[in-house]
Amino acid sequence: MNWLNSEAFTLFGQHIKWADMIGNVIGLIGLALGWRRSIWTWPVQFLSGAILLVAFATAHLSGSAGKQLVVMAVAVWGYWQWNRGRGGAQDGSIAVRFATWRERAYLLGAAAVGTVAVASLFTAYPSLSWDPWPDAYIFVGTVVAMYAQARGMVEFWFAWLLVDLVGVPLNFANGFAFSGFVYIIYGALVLWGMRDWWLRSRKAGQPVLEGAPA
Numbered sequence: 001m002n003w004l005n006s007e008a009f010t011l012f013g014q015h016i017k018w019a020d021m022i023g024n025v026i027g028l029i030g031l032a033l034g035w036r037r038s039i040w041t042w043p044v045q046f047l048s049g050a051i052l053l054v055a056f057a058t059a060h061l062s063g064s065a066g067k068q069l070v071v072m073a074v075a076v077w078g079y080w081q082w083n084r085g086r087g088g089a090q091d092g093s094i095a096v097r098f099a100t101w102r103e104r105a106y107l108l109g110a111a112a113v114g115t116v117a118v119a120s121l122f123t124a125y126p127s128l129s130w131d132p133w134p135d136a137y138i139f140v141g142t143v144v145a146m147y148a149q150a151r152g153m154v155e156f157w158f159a160w161l162l163v164d165l166v167g168v169p170l171n172f173a174n175g176f177a178f179s180g181f182v183y184i185i186y187g188a189l190v191l192w193g194m195r196d197w198w199l200r201s202r203k204a205g206q207p208v209l210e211g212a213p214a
Contacts, residue, residue: 019055023048024182031160031186034149035193037094042079045146046072066128067139074143078150096197099153107144107155114140134170138163154201157194164190 009016027048033041053068082094099107115136122132129135141163148156164187171179 017055019051019058020179023051023055024179026051028182028185028189031189031193035189035196037096039079039082039094041149042075042082045078046075049075067142070139070143071146074146074150078146081150082152094152096152096154096201098201099148099151099155103153104155107148107159111140111144111159114143131170131173134166138167138170141166154194154197157190157197160190161187161194 006018026044030041030044030048033044049068049071053065053072056065056068115133118139119133119136122129122136126132141159145156145159145163148159164183168180168183168187171183
């Protein structure tokens with residue numbers, strides 16, 4: 001597995017690693033599938049997490065590797081959630097909606113408490129992370145975003161956007177340049193996906209005329 005952390009090529013002076021590139025390209029596909037509300041988003045995200053887990057573990061980045069374990073676990077749960085909720089929309093796919101104010105408060109509270117807790121752990125054990133606070137922010141933000149996605153909440157896109165704002169500079173600083181480039185593309189996909197889910201959530205519950213486009 002050492003080849004995963006070997007250099008694939010150099011782009012704009014940045015050394016691109018095979019695992020960084022492969023794992024994030026697959027993750028990008030997973031996000032696009034999530035935008036389309038395809039249940040295949042979860043197996044693809046699981047595969048992306050598995051590849052990045054090997055990469056980070058080999059590079060002795062325990063915090064980032066641990067994040068991928070959580071991503072994989074949430075992907076399994078998300079698949080179960082979407083499989084159970086299939087057919088909720090008029091086109092037979094998962095129905096999307098805005099979270100209630102109570103759910104938003106829970107998400108924000110969990111993100112804040114989780115970030116402090118994980119950052120404290122990373123600070124107490126420096127070997128787990130080079131950048132405790134931003135790494136904890138991304139770790140917890142990713143879990144919150146994936147949870148909201150599994151529940152079909154439009155807010156999941158906002159959570160991903162907030163993760164991207166920190167993820168881009170952090171990945172460049174830690175030598176995972178391709179992750180940084182991909183996070184920029186994530187940002188564009190997030191904006192498009194946010195608009196699509198937003199519009200679909202507004203249509204939820206409205207009668208659809210026979211023969212009308214979805």
